[in-house]
Structures are given as C-alpha cells and as structure tokens.
Amino acid sequence: MFVRLLMLQRYRIVAALTAILLASSASGQSVLILGDSISAAYGMEKTQGWVHLFEQKLQPYCNNSRVINASVSGETTAGGKSRLPELLDAHQPDIVVIELGGNDGLRGLSPIAMRRNLETMITLARDSGATPVLLGMRIPPNYGPQYTKLFEQQFQLAAQQHDVPFVPFFLEGILEHGGFQQDGIHPAIEAQPLLLRNAESVLGPILPDCYAGSDEAAKADEHV
Structure with a gap:
C-alpha cells in the first residue's frame, strides 16, 4: 500500500513538472472570438460565459495567450463582416473564431447572403495570417423545413469550401446538459461548460x- 502511494505521489510530481515545462515553453497565441449573444454571455455575468471559461482554461498552461471577446448581442454575419477588418x-x-449566423436565421435573412458573409470573414482572417474557425448554428423548425435545411447547409458549404475547423452545431447537447434561459434561445449558465467543450x-x-498541460494534470488526478 505504501509503495503504491509513493508511486502515485511520484506520478503526480512528474505530471506537475511536465505541465510547468509545457506552460513555460508554450508560445502565446491570441484568439479572437467574433460572435453574437451566445458568446457575449447574454443574460449572465461575463465571467460565467463560455469565452471566459475558455480563457481561464488556457491560463495555467499557456499563460502568454490572449482571448479577445469581440462578440456583440444581436450581431449578424453582415455586422461581423464589417467589424472584422478593424479587429x-x-x-x-x-x-479567429466565427460564431455568427443565428441572428440571420432568426430574422429570416437570406441564407445565401449569410454564407457569403461567412466566407468573406474566413478569407479576411486567413489573409491576415490567422486560422479561422467556424461554429455552426441551426434554427428552430417553425421557420419551415425548406428554410431551416437551407440555413444549416450554408455553414457546411462554407466550411468545406474553405477547409476550416468546423463545429456543425455549436449548441449540440444543450437541451440535455444545462438547457436554455427562459427565452428558450440563449443557453443557461449551467450549459456554458458544454459550449466550451463543443468549441474545444x-x-x-x-x-x-x-x-x-491540461491533459497531463487530468491524468494525474485520475490516478489519485
């Protein structure tokens, strides 16, 4: 028993040292989040939103990194496109994480125009030297099957056409884990960790x- 405890303690020390070394050697990177109310932590404190949780997750192991949350509630893809060059x-x-399109759908705007806006943002990000990431969205079925299908397809087409890292549905699993706020649109506080996992x-x-470093620390905790 004593030998086993000693081995576990040694494993934790090695894992901790590995995490420290990884943190010191990790090159700082900046992540720009260009989103709407879902990433702007609508209906809660900013510190409770998934973007802040993401920033906290990076700090212990990649403390030179920066997370810039440029999300605005009510933002459309057209608005994001116009703001992105200055950002x-x-x-x-x-x-550059692009989490936009939901408001285009809720307003019944053209899905084709939305895709073109997404593609422009992807191109702008890539031309600046950044890696674009696309977080896809779906809309409620009450908008009609034709519109909802066309809407969803535009994210897939944009991601495939430009070969970008892509989450088909950023809110996947929210109903089962945390749910929505009373408006039935915005994820609740309890659902923010799931949004983070989807983005991760x-x-x-x-x-x-x-x-x-985070993985090493998690493995060490599993052996306690």
Whole structure:
C-alpha cells in the first residue's frame, strides 16, 4: 500500500513538472472570438460565459495567450463582416473564431447572403495570417423545413469550401446538459461548460501546447 502511494505521489510530481515545462515553453497565441449573444454571455455575468471559461482554461498552461471577446448581442454575419477588418488590425490574432449566423436565421435573412458573409470573414482572417474557425448554428423548425435545411447547409458549404475547423452545431447537447434561459434561445449558465467543450473539439487541436498541460494534470488526478 505504501509503495503504491509513493508511486502515485511520484506520478503526480512528474505530471506537475511536465505541465510547468509545457506552460513555460508554450508560445502565446491570441484568439479572437467574433460572435453574437451566445458568446457575449447574454443574460449572465461575463465571467460565467463560455469565452471566459475558455480563457481561464488556457491560463495555467499557456499563460502568454490572449482571448479577445469581440462578440456583440444581436450581431449578424453582415455586422461581423464589417467589424472584422478593424479587429484584425487592432489585435492581430492567431485564431479567429466565427460564431455568427443565428441572428440571420432568426430574422429570416437570406441564407445565401449569410454564407457569403461567412466566407468573406474566413478569407479576411486567413489573409491576415490567422486560422479561422467556424461554429455552426441551426434554427428552430417553425421557420419551415425548406428554410431551416437551407440555413444549416450554408455553414457546411462554407466550411468545406474553405477547409476550416468546423463545429456543425455549436449548441449540440444543450437541451440535455444545462438547457436554455427562459427565452428558450440563449443557453443557461449551467450549459456554458458544454459550449466550451463543443468549441474545444476544434480549438484543442489548434492549441496543442496549451492543452497538453491540461491533459497531463487530468491524468494525474485520475490516478489519485
């Protein structure tokens, strides 16, 4: 028993040292989040939203990284497209996360125009030297099957055409884990960690240095 405890303690020390070394060697990267109310933490404190949780997750293992939350409640893809050039000049991000389109759908705007806006933002980000990431969205079925299908397809087409890391439905699993606020549109506070996990499915591979330390620490905790 004593030997086993000693081995576990040694494993934790090695894992902690590995995490420290990874953190010190990880190159800082800046991540620009260009989103709408879902990423602007609508209906809650900013510190409770998934973007803040993402920033907290990076800090212990990649403390040179920056997360710039440029999300605005009510933003459409047209609005994001018009704001992006100035944001790129001001922050020169390494990664641009595009979480827009939901308001286009809720307002019944053209899905084709939405895709063109998304593609323009992807191109602007890539031309600036950043890696674009696309978080897809769906809309309620009451908009009609033809419109909802066409809407969803535009995210897939934009991602495939430009070969970008892509989450087909950013709100996947929300109903089962945390649910929505009373308006039935915005994810609740309890659902924010799930939003983070959905985003991490594509952000993790782009930020391997930042997530390697986190994985080592998690493995150490599993052996306690």
